Amino acid sequence: MDEKYFPEEIEKKWQQRWEETRAFQASDQDGSREKFYCLEMLPYPSGFLHMGHVRNYSIGDALAWFKRLQGFNVLHPIGWDSFGQPAEQAAIKRGVNPRDWTEENIDHMRGQLKRLGISYDWSREIAAHRPDYYKWDQWFFLKMLERGLAYKKNSPVNWCPKEQTVLSNEQSSGGICWRCGAAVEKRDLEQWFLRITEYAEQLVADIEQIEASWPEKVLKRQRDWVGRSEGAYIDFAVKDSKEKIRVFTTRIDTIFGATAVVLSAEHPLLAKLLEGSSLKNDVAVFAAKVKQQRATSSNAPEEEKEGLNTGLLAINPFSGENVPVWVANYVLMEYGTGAVMSVPAHDERDFEFAQKYSLPIRQVIAPVSHTQQKAEPVSTMGTDQSVEMARAFVDYGVLINSGDWGGKLSEVAIAEMSKFAEEHGFGKAAVTYRIRDWGVSRQRFWGAPVPVVYCEKCGMVPVPYDQLPVVLPQTADFTGAGESPLASVPEFVNTSCPKCKAPARRETDTMDTFVDSSWYFFRYCDPHNDNAPFDSEIVKQWTPVDQYIGGDSHAVMHLIYTRFWTKFMRDLGLVNFDEPVKRLLTQGMVTNLVEDSEEWKAMSKSLGNGVDPDEMIAAFGADATRLFVLFAAPVENELRWSETGIEGAVRFLRRVYTMVWRWRERLSKPAEPVDPAQFSPEARALQRKTHQTIAKVTGDFEHLHLNTSVAALMELFNQLSDFNADPAKASAEDVSVVREAVDSLVIMLAPFSPHVAEEMWEKLGHTGGLLTARWPLADPALARREELEIPIQVNGKLRSRVIAALDISEEELRTAALADEKVRAFTDGHEVVKVIIVPQRLVNVVVR
Numbered sequence: 001m002d003e004k005y006f007p008e009e010i011e012k013k014w015q016q017r018w019e020e021t022r023a024f025q026a027s028d029q030d031g032s033r034e035k036f037y038c039l040e041m042l043p044y045p046s047g048f049l050h051m052g053h054v055r056n057y058s059i060g061d062a063l064a065w066f067k068r069l070q071g072f073n074v075l076h077p078i079g080w081d082s083f084g085q086p087a088e089q090a091a092i093k094r095g096v097n098p099r100d101w102t103e104e105n106i107d108h109m110r111g112q113l114k115r116l117g118i119s120y121d122w123s124r125e126i127a128a129h130r131p132d133y134y135k136w137d138q139w140f141f142l143k144m145l146e147r148g149l150a151y152k153k154n155s156p157v158n159w160c161p162k163e164q165t166v167l168s169n170e171q172s173s174g175g176i177c178w179r180c181g182a183a184v185e186k187r188d189l190e191q192w193f194l195r196i197t198e199y200a201e202q203l204v205a206d207i208e209q210i211e212a213s214w215p216e217k218v219l220k221r222q223r224d225w226v227g228r229s230e231g232a233y234i235d236f237a238v239k240d241s242k243e244k245i246r247v248f249t250t251r252i253d254t255i256f257g258a259t260a261v262v263l264s265a266e267h268p269l270l271a272k273l274l275e276g277s278s279l280k281n282d283v284a285v286f287a288a289k290v291k292q293q294r295a296t297s298s299n300a301p302e303e304e305k306e307g308l309n310t311g312l313l314a315i316n317p318f319s320g321e322n323v324p325v326w327v328a329n330y331v332l333m334e335y336g337t338g339a340v341m342s343v344p345a346h347d348e349r350d351f352e353f354a355q356k357y358s359l360p361i362r363q364v365i366a367p368v369s370h371t372q373q374k375a376e377p378v379s380t381m382g383t384d385q386s387v388e389m390a391r392a393f394v395d396y397g398v399l400i401n402s403g404d405w406g407g408k409l410s411e412v413a414i415a416e417m418s419k420f421a422e423e424h425g426f427g428k429a430a431v432t433y434r435i436r437d438w439g440v441s442r443q444r445f446w447g448a449p450v451p452v453v454y455c456e457k458c459g460m461v462p463v464p465y466d467q468l469p470v471v472l473p474q475t476a477d478f479t480g481a482g483e484s485p486l487a488s489v490p491e492f493v494n495t496s497c498p499k500c501k502a503p504a505r506r507e508t509d510t511m512d513t514f515v516d517s518s519w520y521f522f523r524y525c526d527p528h529n530d531n532a533p534f535d536s537e538i539v540k541q542w543t544p545v546d547q548y549i550g551g552d553s554h555a556v557m558h559l560i561y562t563r564f565w566t567k568f569m570r571d572l573g574l575v576n577f578d579e580p581v582k583r584l585l586t587q588g589m590v591t592n593l594v595e596d597s598e599e600w601k602a603m604s605k606s607l608g609n610g611v612d613p614d615e616m617i618a619a620f621g622a623d624a625t626r627l628f629v630l631f632a633a634p635v636e637n638e639l640r641w642s643e644t645g646i647e648g649a650v651r652f653l654r655r656v657y658t659m660v661w662r663w664r665e666r667l668s669k670p671a672e673p674v675d676p677a678q679f680s681p682e683a684r685a686l687q688r689k690t691h692q693t694i695a696k697v698t699g700d701f702e703h704l705h706l707n708t709s710v711a712a713l714m715e716l717f718n719q720l721s722d723f724n725a726d727p728a729k730a731s732a733e734d735v736s737v738v739r740e741a742v743d744s745l746v747i748m749l750a751p752f753s754p755h756v757a758e759e760m761w762e763k764l765g766h767t768g769g770l771l772t773a774r775w776p777l778a779d780p781a782l783a784r785r786e787e788l789e790i791p792i793q794v795n796g797k798l799r800s801r802v803i804a805a806l807d808i809s810e811e812e813l814r815t816a817a818l819a820d821e822k823v824r825a826f827t828d829g830h831e832v833v834k835v836i837i838v839p840q841r842l843v844n845v846v847v848r
């Protein structure tokens with residue numbers, strides 16, 4: 001190898017060496033070392049890595065190297081989330097086979113990852129679209145079916161009219177297709193659901209276990225998604241009828257302020273209650289209109305509130321008061337009970353509705369005055385206060401106009417009134433959740449087939465376990481139309497019933513790809529298992545994942561589903577913990593200037609501000625690209641792309657390389673004995689810097705403060721460069737501190753720029769490669785600063801510096817300052833008025 005730094009040669013050499021020696025293959029049976037499972041979110045094989053991937057994997061790789069060098073048994077795998085829409089779109093648009101398209105993309109991206117030199121254990125590579133993987137998706141599905149956790153029901157689905165496909169709630173949030181941006185419509189279809197609601201309580205409660213090590217913003221979104229609310233069911237009897245309307249409320253303390261009961265237009269009781277009513281027809285027309293509205297305009301929250309008085313009356317069980325029953329478009333059958341009590345004084349939606357339809361507004365909660373802990377005086381009692389209230393008062397407070405509960409605090413009243421309702425048989429305390437069951441049916445080809453068949457005699461029959469996998473056919477008719485393309489493949493559809501052997505039809509829906517990614521990292525632990533998704537004993541050695549790294553766009557979908565799946569696997573006895581991921585990092589975006597503008601935006605093809613990782617590797621090398629990506633910004637923050645930045649990284653690596661080259665001969669020789677007492681002040685300073693840097697970088701790594709680690713390495717290098725010693729003539733003492741500094745620098749550089757680090761390590765005479773090296777340990781005694789250099793000013797101008805012990809007293813410092821020769825040149829012949837001392841920092845002598 002050369003005197004000059006040629007990244008291309010060095011990187012090729014070490015990538016080959018790593019591959020030949022299977023350097024990063026993790027060993028399952030190594031109980032002698034502590035394990036560390038370092039995981040990055042698996043990519044969708046779109047065909048090309050982008051800089052977001054490079055950032056994600058560079059962070060993970062730095063941590064994997066750090067832990068390996070610390071002696072951990074590290075598992076660092078990668079695979080492909082290879083089912084999904086783009087492959088099918090390619091089939092529809094260009095007639096390519098989705099399987100071929102996917103495999104080609106994987107090949108290309110694998111090559112890119114290898115050129116980046118990411119230290120993956122390639123022997124564990126998995127891909128979701130291969131039958132040996134999706135067989136186990138199907139296996140899990142059958143397990144859920146057995147336990148009643150998978151079920152089919154006719155339900156309105158979110159439908160993208162542009163792509164002619166069903167979308168999950170998550171994929172159509174805000175009424176807009178997450179992929180193409182089209183306005184989402186509603187359609188009725190028979191759908192498969194997974195009963196994630198069964199785990200709603202645990203999904204909230206177990207957050208306690210990960211609270212300290214997951215980003216708060218992710219956990220907040222998960223809490224909101226599950227939407228747990230404590231409240232009560234209350235039954236309002238319908239006047240002149242035996243029926244009762246059950247409402248759910250989180251604010252039973254406001255019930256004396258209820259001035260209406262409002263039903264969803266789809267409420268099943270409506271038909272019965274309106275039997276014989278002259279308004280029946282009007283309500284039916286209104287209901288049809290609401291349904292139509294919802295089908296076309298999605299669930300936009302800002303939708304205009306509309307309602308209709310049914311003419312019915314309901315009886316408030318607390319006050320005995322009769323209130324009108326309305327139907328309205330803002331009450332949805334899917335939430336709560338499909339009925340609410342309307343308390344306009346204390347709910348914003350109800351307030352808006354009451355104003356529009358001139359319903360009475362009655363205040364029953366008053367703010368608590370902070371100092372007195374009692375209600376503020378209220379002028380009107382029990383009457384309509386529509387005029388007085390400018391907006392709803394939604395906070396907790398003190399009850400007023402509320403019968404026996406008047407004067408109680410909301411918190412107290414909620415508990416007491418729920419109990420009262422239960423004792424009197426018209427309600428009870430209850431918890432509800434916003435989360436809905438997970439719709440997993442997709443009318444698509446490129447996914448794992450749902451493993452059931454339909455028989456005329458036996459109905460729906462699960463495919464027996466020993467007949468898995470239900471294999472996708474080679475191809476299908478890709479028309480892009482609504483029905484699953486699988487329906488067009490007779491060899492697939494036509495089968496026989498596993499029970500009675502009569503002709504039967506296969507289910508043609510495939511599963512949401514989020515099924516594949518819910519458990520993939522368990523499969524990495526035991527990727528070639530033919531008999532089970534994985535062996536629990538092997539998985540126990542590796543999981544939970546110690547560090548997971550990915551984008552925060554997965555905060556609620558993937559990261560909720562995988563928590564759900566883990567809890568289900570725990571209930572199957574496959575794993576013995578509740579939470580799959582100990583620590584989560586959501587890395588920031590990579591942005592670049594949008595051409596001809598001052599705007600920094602996430603790199604994207606459509607904005608034309610993307611950067612091709614291959615081009616960067618070709619121009620600057622993988623090591624410099626990775627170093628720049630990790631140095632340019634804290635890992636959670638936005639990273640602004642800068643070619644000048646990469647050039648800086650190359651320059652730094654070149655300088656380190658050249659320095660190693662200069663010292664290589666002297667440092668390759670066996671270490672000579674040294675006498676620490678003979679260290680020069682400069683040698684001592686370098687030794688101190690080395691240990692300070694080790695302490696700093698080691699500490700920073702624990703918090704993934706990678707950018708500051710790189711900065712510390714640069715500082716150490718600068719001090720090394722300034723160290724004035726000739727490699728050929730340097731004393732044994734000087735060589736010993738240089739050796740320690742250089743070895744430490746090279747090892748600590750390995751997580752960022754592993755190829756050149758390996759090369760330098762070899763040049764320095766070490767055999768066996770960096771994987772046999774160990775991360776240096778900081779000696780606190782050597783890192784400690786023994787002396788201080790304190791500036792001395794005379795009348796505010798710097799005149800000298802004194803070297804002082806750390807624990808020097810003010811009196812000693814004063815004496816030292818006044819005795820200093822350079823200071824005396826300005827004080828002799830003057831009167832010293834005072835001496836200002838900032839301990840350990842500064843002395844200012846004031847003279848006149």
Ligand SMILES: [Zn+2]
Nearest residue numbers: 160163177180
């Ligand atoms: Zn779409």
Ligand SMILES: [Zn+2]
Nearest residue numbers: 455458497500
């Ligand atoms: Zn049958």
